[in-house]
Each structure stands twice: as structure tokens, then as C-alpha cells.
Amino acid sequence: MTYQQYLALLPFIILATAAIVVILLIAFRQSHTVIQVTGFMMMCGVVLAMWYVRDTLPREIPPLFVVDGFAALFTGLIIFSVLVVGLLSYIYFEEREENPKEYYILLFLATLGAAVLTISRHFISLFIGLELLSVSLYALIAYLRNRNNAVEAGVKYLVLAALSSAFLLFGMALIYMETGSMEFSAIARAIDAAGMSVLFVMGIGLIVVAIGFKLALVPFHLWAADVYQGAPAPVTAFIATVSKIGVFAVLVRFAEAIHLETYPLAVTIFTVIAIACMIVGNILALMQQNVKRLLAYSSIAHFGYLLVAFLSGEAGVGAAVFYLLAYSITLLSAFGIITLLSTQRRDADDLSGYRGLFWRSPLMAAIFTVALLSLAGIPLTAGFPAKFFILTAGVQQNMWLLAIVLVLTSVIGLYYYLRIISTLFAAPPLTPVKERTLHPFFYFATYASLVVLMCLLAWIGVYPGFIVENVREFLLIH
């Protein structure tokens, strides 16, 4: 390993260090606040490091990793999401858990896993990244083990994740058996040389199970709602954003390496899955009264949309990145509101609790509304250009079926977003809800960051050009 390679890995090393640092801080019995601030700084450090090494990219670290613009983009997205999740976590855990510190270890480890996924170009790194993410998530989901059926959610996630990992491994083994290599590009070369084989395709099929599980694609989506509901709100936000971004990144990299679009079977499978996601996700959400579950279903649908971009090949990558960015910001602000509204007893996931929020707390409701409109893909919010670019990608590749299903299902989707919005603006219940005034500083900071997120949504919604240009620029680095 050369200096250059180490340099390229610097952000990831910092990320790993963050977990260690937290352990040390715990060992030195530092307070929650200190850990939080340190973690925040470390994450900022990661971003800075990423910025610092930007010019040296792309850099390969054979055989496991490659750090290129694509990875930088996705890692940036992940770190950005984690920053917000961390912020949310503070006020969330401070009053709920007497022992919130290990949480940060797990959080940073999971982030590390997701970040590793974005740079992996080898089955081993893929697998380890994925497992690092999963194992941390088991614990994170069940972190508040006495509350909210967190343990139930944890067990469900664990069993299914382990199962899907088994599928992943078996699929990888089959591919390895066929090609004699676990490196994406080597696999592609081997396949080019030897031609496509049955085992190879079957291996891909099995890998789809694991990826599908992580991304909560139909029919591997069944866990999503339960886990979203059971997990602590910031963790849910984490699952919905970071873990999915990481997995999606590696999926795209793998697909690009082996030219997935040349396999009709894979295309068919993904098309069917995309359509199923869009339909099932949206339909399931229709009557849902639990906001977290509803967001779970909506995220199923959103990954259906995202698959449209994924299926459009190279043209779709930019769209997908943009979409993920918009989607993360949106979801983070939504979960931010849920976190802010959550009480000590339970998460604010019952829709009836949101009744008339606009008249009690206009700013919060405005943030939530903007987030929901963005999810629905309404102009002036980031969701609109995001969906637009995805449709552009789809139409460009003449995927009319997908495009039309996307359109029609987004219409169904509108209904439930509007349902929440209507609730926010409905007449408030008579009993006044007491305002929480704990931790004024962090409370304020969270609030402020949510406002920033909202503005970001609006800014991207109105002027997506900046992001588009930058994404393009980054994607050219490879």
C-alpha cells in the first residue's frame, strides 16, 4: 500500500477511528454531550478529508477497494445523513436511555460499513461492509431494548438479515465457482472470456435476494415496516438513508462492472421488482395510520422509483445520486420531526398525534409538509427534480412501462402524503400538548438543522442545476 492509497482511504480511516475514539471516551467516562460533539467533529473531519483527497482521486487499492468520484459522492451522502442522524440521536437518547454512549460506537461502525460498501470492488469487502452494517444495525434497532417492541424488531431484522446474508454468500460462492475471482472487474473479464453460464446467473439471482432485502424491495420488503416502527426514530432514519445508500452504491458498482443490463434475466427480474415495489409500497401505505410504517412503505415505493434509474444504466446513475440526495434530505427532515415530537414513553408515530400540528407549531409542520411534498415529488421541493431526472432517465432508455407505472403509482402515493398533510392542517385537538423544553441548545440545534434541511429541499427544488453539475463532475472521476 502506497502513501497515495492510504491518503485515498483517509476519510474511511477517520471514520473507523471515530468508533475507537468513542470507545476511549466511554472508557474515560466522558459525558454524552462530549461524545456527541466529538462524534460530530469526527464526521466533519471525514467530510474534510474527503474534500482534501478529492484531487487525488480516483485511486485503486487492489484488490478490495477503489476510491473514485462515485464513492466520494455516496460516502458524502452517507456522512451527511449520519451527521443529521447523530444530531437527532442526541435529544432522542438523552432522556430515554441511561446508557446512550455505546450507541455512537454502533452508529459509527454501521456508517463505516456503509462507507466501505461504497468503495468496495470485491466480494470480500462487499460482504464485510454489509455485515459490519448489519451487525451494528441489529444492536442499534434493539438499542432501546425495553421499549417500543425494539427487541422484536431487532430479532426480525436479525433473522432475516442473516438469512439474506446466507443467500448473498451462496450466490457469491456460485459466482466465484464459475469465474475464479471475487473482484468485480475480474469477474466481468472472466465472463466475457468464458461466456455467460447458468451458475453465474443463478449467483446473481441469489445476490439479488440479499440486496433486495437490504433495500427493502418487494418481495423482500416485509420486514421494513415492522423494523421502522420498532426501531428508535434516529435509527429508523439511519436505516432508511445510510444503509440503503451504501447498499445501493455497491449494487450500482457491481452492476456497472459486470454490465448487468446485458443479462435479460436480470433486467426482467429488476423490472418486475421495480414495478412490484412501486405498486405494493404505495398501496400498502394508503391507509396506514402509523407514520413510521407509512414512511417504510413509502421508502419501498421510492426504491422502486430508484430502480427505474438503476435500470437505465449509466445514464441513470446521476439521476439516482440526485434522487438519493433529495430522498435522504427529505427523510431526514421527516424523521427529525418525528424525533422532536416523540415523547419519553413512545415515538410520535401515530398519525392522530399530528392533528393540527400546523396551528400548534407552524415551523415543524412546515418542515414536515415540505418533506412530504418532496416525497410526493411536487415542485419547489427537491423531490420534484429528483423524480423528474429519474423519469428522464427512464424515458431516455424507452422504458415506457416503468415510466408509466411510476407515474400512476406516484398518483396513488399522493393520496397518503396528502392525508398526512391534511392531518397537519386539520383543526387541532382541544387538549393542548405540552411543549418540551429540555436541552435548549441541542433542541435548538436540531431545530435549526431541520430548518436548514427544509431550505435545502426548497433550494434543490428550485435550483437543482448546481447539484446536477457537481454530481456529473464527480461521476466523471473514475
Added chain:
Amino acid sequence: MSTLFYISSLVAIASTIMVITRYHPVHALLFLAVSFLSVGMIFLSLGAPFVAALEVIVYAGAIIVLFIFVVMMLNLGRETAQQEKEWLKPKVWVVPSILVLILLAEMTILLFQGPDQAMQVSVVDPRKVALSLYGEYIIAVELTGFLLMAGIVGAAHIGKHQRKELHRFLQNGEEEKARQLREPESVTNEQTVLHD
């Protein structure tokens, strides 16, 4: 060599069937040990002595012990067996089994569709593995450390329990938590030792 493979394969499959059909947890775990051991034999027959040893030590040794430990701790004995017997009615397992068997059949067909390679046995010695592990895959090893750390921290946190009323078997919970912490660590140690 291939005789060894066939015999151990049959043993592995048979004992695995036993694992999933046993009512008593301890019985099942014992069959699991058998299964792991026979898989270890298969490894040997495939020319991978190093992993064969690891299979025996870690899987059959550490992991099964961990299971047995929990089984013992929760006192999953005859009552559980009785319960399992009630749960495992044919109507519960028939449909899933048929589905899975269909899957098996399909996968088998696909396996045989693929080019049939004659099984060749070439020994990959531990040295080669070690070089590879600490050569190109060194970062992966480091990451595995983090993976295990996640496991430890997670298990440690979740294993704690705040309830005032403790189950009678769990009154000395602290101790048990400490043990749990220890188990995964032992795995890391073993690895480190093995690669030295």
C-alpha cells in the same frame, strides 16, 4: 479422497436433517456438532485442512458452545421439547418444506445444467491462506475486527437488562453478560493465534 467426501457428505446431510427435526434443543445442537464435524471432513477432502480445523474449533467449538450456554441458561429442557413437539405439526412444516424442496429441485437442475467439472483436489495449504489474508486482504481483516467489535458492543448492550424483576435463572445476570462478552473475543484471539 472422494470416498471420504461422499461419506462425510451423507453424514452431514443426515445429521443436518436431524438438527432441524429435533425437539430437544440440546439434541439438535449435538447433531449440529456432528454436522459441522462432517463438513470439516468435507473440507479436508477438498484439500483445505486449515479451514477444516477452524470449522471444528470455531463452529463446533465456540459457536455451539455459545448456543448450548444460552440453552442451559434459559433452561430449555424437556418443557421446550414438549412445546416444540406441539409446534411442529405437519401442517406447520409441510408447506414450507414443499416450497423449499421445489427450490432445491430447481437449483439442482440449474446446477446440473452448468458445465460439469470433475472434482479435483488440490491442497491449498495454510501458508498460502495466511499470506493472502495478511497480504492483499489485510484491510478486510482489520474491518473484521470492527465487525467483531460491533458484535461485542451490541451484545453487551442488549444483553444488559434493566428490569427490576428478574427471571429466577437470571439473577446473576452480570456474570452472564461478561461471559457473552468473552465469547466473541475468543474468536478473535483464536484467529490471531492461528495466523501467527
Added chain:
Amino acid sequence: MVLLVATVLFTLGLIGVLTRKNVVFMLISVEIMLNAAGLAFVAAGSRWEQPDGQVMFLFILAMAAAEVSVGLALVLQIYHQHKTLDVENLKELKD
């Protein structure tokens, strides 16, 4: 041939996960599946005379250990809270 064995083991594990209601048994079955996948890797490694298969097996081993430890911790919690290990009792999160 090895793959066939691995497949059979894998599907047996799958049957186990599906049919057993006891969480511990489910975890055991998952271990079987992981083991089967490991077997496939080792077989592949030996086919190509590479150490990579065995290296992968090592990682699987580590992951299985980590997973089992968290899993069993969860089993303990479940037993605390529900006084049973029946997964059918874990149905509070639903539509």
C-alpha cells in the same frame, strides 16, 4: 458435486428457519445455511486452487460469531420480556 451438497445443506437450513418457531432453532438453522455457503466457497477456492475461498470462509466464520452473539443476546431479552421463545408471539409490530 460439492455444490450439490452445499445446496442441500443450504436448503435444509432454509427449511429449518421456516418451520421452527423457536428463535434459537431459527438461529441454528441460519448457522447451517451460513456453513453451507462457506462450504461452497471452500469448494470454489479449491477448484481454482486459490486461498481466497478459505479466506472468505474465515470472514464468514467471524461474521457468524458476531451475529450469533448479538442474536443470542436478543434471545435473552426476548425470554425476559415474553417468557417464551416462540416467534409467533412476536407479533406486536404489524399493520
Added chain:
Amino acid sequence: MILVWMIGILLVGGIACWLVAQRNTFVCRWIALIAVITAFLIPVGWYVQHQPVIVAGDNWLVHFQADWIPAFGISFHLAMDGLSFIMLLLTFLLGVLAVLCSWNEIREKTGFYFFNLLWTLAGIAGVFVAMDLFLFYFFWEVMLVPMYFLIAIWGDFNRRYAAYKFFIFTQTGGLLMLLSILALYFIHGQQSGGNYTFDYFALLNTTMVGATARWIMLGFLIAFVIKLPMVPLHNWLPDAHSEAPTAGSLILAGLLLKTGAYGIIRFVLPLFPQASFDVAWFAMLVGVVGIVYGALLAFAQTDLKRLIAYTSVSHMGFVLLGVFAFREIALQGVVMQLLTHGVSTGALFVLAGMLKERLHTRDINQMGGLWTAMPRMGGIAMVFVMASLGLPFLGSFIAEFLILMGAFPVSPVLTIIASGGLVLSALYSLRIVQKVFLGQAQTVGEPPRDLSAREWVIMASLTAAIIFLGLYPQPVLDMVRNVIGEMVVRR
């Protein structure tokens, strides 16, 4: 640049209203009023300045272009021709009235209300001047959201249902249009050798054949006819109109429906001359069905606002009939219809709102004999009822006359059936007067008061507008002559 100013004033005014309302709702109202009036005065002032230029007949009067998302060939391109100018005038006129008629009606959450109102108007104004298809779609959606809030928050009892329905219907159309826009974008891009752009003027040069053109055209058309609305895609309209607050109904009926017609004239016909000609007969048929069907339904209603809403369905059928006749006379009639329907139906909705304010019901069976107490309102109502049934010397007649006259040579049978709609329109229109104003006075409680000064201003300006349009429509016709002429030539 004036176009940007117009939209910008409304947007900023909206935000200002919201912010100020926390302190003082009175000031908030005045801000809203001043913002809209300013926006109204801008095109008027411009007209006064540039009258000779307009007469000289340059189609495109004002241009504004700036980069927006250059990577996708999206620019912030606004432009105004005669048609846009007319629609803008209507928009701001009704906008002023909408603000006025919400003056006392909205007592809660005033700031947010005016924010939504002004933003809706801004969106509509944007739709009328956007010359970049992406931008057009953007504005198309921007006008929806605040409108949704207007219905969902300040609406009547069944407001949520109505708001959903409104949003979902229009959004369905909108997204289909988006698909079509994209398809057009790529086809044009490929034809012009990689010049991917959403610019209207560039896309006009796209050549398409056969099925492609038809499918793409249908995407646009469906979006527009949902807005129009066309039977059988009209179902959002009665609910939305009847549940919306008065100003909401006014804007819905007066402006939002017009965006659909505007879209057809501006985009469908010029972009797909052949394809739209191919469906013309069918579209005319559906238009006629709409005329008759809407009239039948209007007659049956007992909810006043619902009744008026169905009359819109009926009247908008004329638009479809006229547009797809591809005759200059008919198209001119369509433009007139847009204006006059906006004024007359808007006025009827305002009246319905005033009645509701006084009687707390929309059920016409519970009204009657109101002329005695409110002769002024009765007289005004008579004017607009007559406008609705197409009495000459009111603008609606000119519109319907021209449409039918233009459509007659194209399809006499359909035109004759459509003319039958005139008889039906008399049926439902007279029913309004009869049930509400004539008959025995209801003696329950105090008689409702007649129009206040503010209401009088609203109604008088609408009345003046409709009579002016009826007696001297020539300025309007001159304004759009070139636009329409070009379209007919294109075909």
C-alpha cells in the same frame, strides 16, 4: 422583465402576508390587495405604453430568458403574446376580486390563506407565460399545491375529500404530461443532433409521425382536459368547487380551468398539428357530450355551488368543441369563452359565497324569495345567470356564438347538439334564479342584508367586465388574432 416582476411581486407578497399576519391581519390583507393590484397594473401599464406595437402585430410581445438548469437544456424562459396577455389580465382581475371577497370571509389563519392565494395566482400567471416546457410543468404544479391548501384548510365540511380528489386528478394528468414532455424532449434532441432543450420555440420544430406523435399528444391532452375538465374526467371539479372557499371557487372556475384550455391552444395544437387533427372529431364529440352531460347534471343539483360547478363542465365543453374545430372563428370564440366564463362563473361563485355567508347553507331548496330582501344581489345574479345561458349583449354569447359558428361547417350535427345545450343551459340557469331569488320569501329570522359596498365593487366590476366583453369584444379579438391565425395556418 415585467413578467418576472409580476410573478415575483405575488410570491414576495405572499410571504410578506404570512409573516405579517402573525402581528396584524389587517395589514396582511392590505398587503395582499396591494400586491395583486400592482401585479394587475403592470400589464395594464405596459399595454398603455405599448399599444401601437401590439396593433402592429408582433406575436411575441415580451421575452425574458435566463439559464436555469443548463445541463438539461432547461431555461427560465418567459414570454407573452396576445393570448398570454389576455389571460394575465383575467388572472389579475380575478385575483384582485378574490382578495376582496376573502376580506371578511377568512377569519382564521389569514396570513397563510393569503400566502396560498397569492402563490396560486403566481403559479397561474407563470403557466400563462412559461415558454419552457419544464418551467411550464413547474408552474403547473406550483399552482396546485397552494390551491390544495386553500380547499383543504378553508373549505367546507367535505373539504378533505374534495382536496384529495382535486389534487390527485390533476396530478395524474400532470405526470402524464411530464412523460410526454420528456418524450418530446428526447425526440427533439435526437432530431436536432444532440441539442437537448425544453424550449417551446425549439420544440415547435420537432417533426413526429404517426403513433409517436399521437401518444405524446395524448399525454399533453389528458393533462389539459382533466383541468378543463372534459367528461368523463370532470369528477374532481364539482367537489373541489363546491367545497372550496369563495375565493378558491372563483380562482378554480375563473382561472384554473382556463389553464387547461390555454394549454391545449398553446401546446397541443402547435406542437402536434397532425395528431391533434386526427383526434379532432373525437374531441369535439366529447366536448358536446360534456355540454349536454354537464347541463343535465347541473339541472339536478340542489347544492348551489355544485350546480354552478356543473355548469362549468357544460361551458367548458364548448371550449373543446371550438378548439378542435380548427377554425379561426371558433378559436377566437374559445378565447372569448375563457374570458367570459372566467368572469361569469366566477361571479356566480362569488354570489354563492355571499349567499352562504348570509344563509349558512348552499342548498337551494332552503333558499327562495331572496329578491325581496336583496334586490341588488338579485339583479346582479340575474345578469350572470343570463350570461351563463348565453344571452346576447353579455360576453358569453359572443363566445358561444363564435364557437358554434366556427364549428358548424366542420361538424353540423355536433354543433346542432351543442346548440341544444343552450336550451339546457336555460333550464339550469333559470332554476338558479327561480329557486334562490324568486318564490315566497323565507320568513325565518331576519332578512339577509343586501350587498355591502365591498361586495358591490366586486360585483360591479365583474358586471362591467362581462357587459364590456359582450358589447365591444373587438380589442380581445384583435389581441389574439395573430396568435390564432398562426395556429390555423400551421394546421
Added chain:
Amino acid sequence: MDQLLAYIPAFPLLGFLILSLFGRNLPKQLIGVIGAGTVCIAALITIVVGIAFLQTTPEGGAFSQLLWSWFRVGNLSIDISLRVDALTLVFIFIITFVGALIHIYSAFFMWHDRDYARFFASMNLFVCAMLLLVMADNLVLMYLGWEGVGLCSYLLIGFWYEVPSNCRAANKAFLITRIGDTALLIGLFLLFQELGTLNIPGILQRAPDYFASGSSNIELITILLLVGGMGKSAQMPLQTWLPDAMAGPSPVSALIHAATMVTAGVYLIARMHVLFQLSPVTMAIVAIIGAITLLVAGCSALVQTDIKRILAYSTISQIGYMFLALGIGAWSAAIFHFFTHAFFKALLFLAAGVVIEALHHEHNIFMMGGLRKRMPVVFFTFLAGAAALSALPLVSAGFFSKDAILWYSWSAANGNSFLWLIALAGAFITALYSTRLMLVVFWGEMKTPIHEQPAQGMVIPLIVLAFFSVAAGFIEWPHNMVHLTLFSDHVQKVLPETVMKQGLPSEYLFQAIAAFMTFAGVYMGYMMYYGKPGVRWQQSPGLSATREFLFSGWKFDQLYQFLFVKPFVFITRINKSDVIDRMYNGIAQASLRLNSWFSISQNGSLRLYIVGVLAGILFIITLQLLL
């Protein structure tokens, strides 16, 4: 002189504007002065214009004035411009002159009404619209007037809006005439499509060259115009609205539903005579419709008991005469009958109004009686009107006009004996019901006490009208008597001369027969009703059924109710909630159903979730196997 034209409608319009905007704040006297005064001024201007016209016929046979260009689109160019030729002059004279008299009368008649201003506003608007109708230079402007008078008719029939039946009558009137109007409108479209213009002179000039006589297009156009005219003029089968329209105040009935508006159809056909002459079939239809109508309405008039309904049916019947005359090409006779009819029918309505007012709003003639002595002025004026209606020879204006129609119905080229017989029968019936009306109302015992005597201002118009009812006929004598044909000379500047058959019997014979029929009618009425209170002869069952049938206006209302109204109301009622809505609700329901199905999969069971994963992999592998 051309520039004066606009003032004729402008003054009533001014009156309307003032009264409608400020009416309720003005004192009643002022309202009356404005209301009646503006029309009187219009009448004066008309007379000035008329004299100028008669002195020197203007170039092109008409005064015309372009006010402004209404709309120009493509080759369609419509102006607001007025045109007064000989035909129009007759009409505007009647409208303004009779209108002025009726306005003066109303100023007193309506004095006690609460909505005095509204009444005059509507009346003024009506006069304005009616003037526009007849003065219009193009058919679109004429249509404006056409619809405008419909609106005013609607407003005035429903003037006393508190009574629901009045409103129903108003609605009915508007709707039925609207059907005709729509046909007229379609006619305009067709006309424009063929000729490319809607200017009346242009049409009249181009049509003969463009259309072949009897071609299907011209037939269609003229039939559509005819239907328009039938609606306004209450001809079969669109006549049912007129009797109900009597719900309005009497001056309204006099002005709108007797003198002016209902003759708009006559005007239209006369105005478009060139087109009609090109289509013989339509001409025949016009004549037949006129004939049938005059008979049907006359029979109904025989049995009515409401004084105004009698007059209404008689109006329908008399307009039937006019249509008959138009249909046989006796253009000037038709217009002449319009001219005289306007006077005597307005007179009759106004007088009836006085009677009704005097008897506490009593409409039933059998509750009246013996008014001859008590209200002599009214009696004599009414007598003059009734005489003119029944066309008493030589002493009434009605004789001269009706006799001409009877004569032409036989002798004109398009006439025949059948039409003549019907017209003759009509004359008999007319005389019969006129006599009945006179005898029952003015002779016999008094059954209702007189409540008040008419004001002086109401009597003067009656007397003026009575004078004209007697004297108006003297300007046009039958050819065989005095050679004085002022009226037809005047009208024939515009309208063609009637084409006669060859070899006709002596005109005296026809006059004698007609006179005989009239006297026979009078005599029969005298026999049946003189001194016989009540109507004992009606009590036989067969007759009473016939009476019932005639009384209800030949059951046309019931027929329409059954054929059109009920089905229409039924359809609208069942579809009130919009079937299409059901479809969308169905979609929504289906989504919700799907939702509940999918929701089953989210039952929280981990094992089910695993089955889901299994299903997924099974799907993938099976797909691979199949592909």
C-alpha cells in the same frame, strides 16, 4: 336623419339604466315620468323619422346608422348598426306608439305596486330590445334583440315573483321560446356558411342568386328560421307558453304578449321574405301552421273562463292569421293585420286590466257581469276592441285586415279553398268568443262589486287605442271598394306584391261570406250567452269532456309534460350524483381493497416474512429456469 335612429332605442335604454341603478331611491312620480317619458320621446322621434321617411324615401329604401363594429373575426363581420326601412318603420311605430300608450297607462295601473321602478325598468328594457330587434341591420344584432325581449318577457311574466306559479309561467315562456331561438341560431349558422354574411341587406341581395328555388339548403334554413318565429310567436306546437304568460301584469300582456313581442316571428319571416319565397315548401308549412294554430287556439278561447286567457288564445289565433297570410305570400296583409291587431289587442288587454283591477283581481269572467252601466268608458272601448277582434264589417279596423287575409287565402297563388275554409271557420269562432266575452262581462247581473274606477290616466290610452281600433283600418281598403291602399303601398317598398291566381270569383262574394260568418258568430254567441247566467248547456257529459279538452289547450301541456318534462326530470334525478363518479370511487375502493389484501402480508409474523423471501428467490430461480 340617419343619426336620429340610435336615439329611438337609446332613450328607453337610458330609462332602464336610470331606473335599474337608482330606481329604488327615486320618488314614484319621477319613476313614472322617466319610465313613460323615455318611451314617449322614442315615439316622438319615431314619428319624426317616419314623417321624414314618408316625405322622401331615403336612398336604398332605408335609413341606416352604424354605431360601432361589434366583432370582426375572419370573414365574419358584425356591426352594431341600425336600419329603418318601410317594414321596420311600421314595427317601430307600433312599438313606440302603442308602447308609449301602455307605459302611460301603466304609470297609473302599477301605482300601488312595491316594485314600481323594477316594472318600468323592465318595460323600458323591453322596448329597447324590441326596437333593436326590428331595427337591426344584421341577424346577430336582431338575435340580440330577440333574446333581449325574451329576457324582459321572462322578467315581466314573473314580475310578481312571490307566487310560484308566476315564476313557473315565466320559466316556461323563456324555455319554449328558447327552443325556437336555438333553431333560429342554427339557421344563422347555416345561412352564414352558405352566404358568408349575416347582414340583412346582404342576405336578401345574395340569396336569389345563390340558392336554387326549393333547394334543400334553403328549405332547411327557412324551416329553422320558421321554428324560431314559431317559438316567439306562440305558433303550434310551441304555443303553450302564451296562455300561462298572462301571469304578468296586464300592461305587460298588452305590450309584450299581444302587440309586439309575439309578432317578432311575423317580422322575422317578413324580413326574410326573399328566403322564404325561394322555398315553396316552407311557405306551405307556414300557411298550414298558421291555419291550424288559428283554429286550435280559437277553439280554446271559446271555453276559457279567465278573461286574460281568452285574450291570450285569441292572440295566438290572430297571429295564426298572420302566419297564414305570410304563408300564402300575402305579405302586406299579414303586416296590416299585425298593425291593426296591435291596437285592438292592446286595447282589450288594457281594458281587461282595468276590469280586473276594479273587481279585486278577479279573472273569471263568470264572476264579472253587468259592467256595462258601471264602467261605461271601459265598456265602449272594450266594445270597440271586441268588434275589431271579431272583424265587424266596415266599422272596425280588424275587418279590413282580416278580410284581406281571407280573400288572399283563396285568391293568392299559394292559397286554396282549404285554407280559406279554415280561416273562415276561425272568423266565425272569433266572433263567437268575442261576443261571449262581451256578453258575460258587461251584460247580465253584477256578481262582484266594483272596487274602484280607473284613473283618468288609464282611460285616455284606452280611448286613443279604441280610436285606432276603429280607424286604423281606413288607411287600407279592399280593392273592390275604395281605392285607398296607403299601407300596402308603403309596405311594398320592401315586401313583394302578392301573386294572385287567375280567374277568380268576385271579391264581393267573399266579403259577404266573411261578413255573414262574423254575424253568424255574433248571433250564436248572443243566443248562447245573452241573459243566461252560467252555462247550462255545457252540462251534458260529451260536451263537458270536449270543453275540458279545449279548456286545457288541447292537452298540449300534458303531452309535453309526458313526452319531455318527465323523462328529462327523471334522467336528471337518477343521475344526480353522477354515474361517472361511481367509477372513480370504484377505483378508490379497489385500491383500498388491494391495500387490505396487501396488509394481510404485514401481519407481524416473522415466519411469513421468511416465506416472502423464499417466494422471492423461488420467483427468481423459476424465472431463470424458464428463460
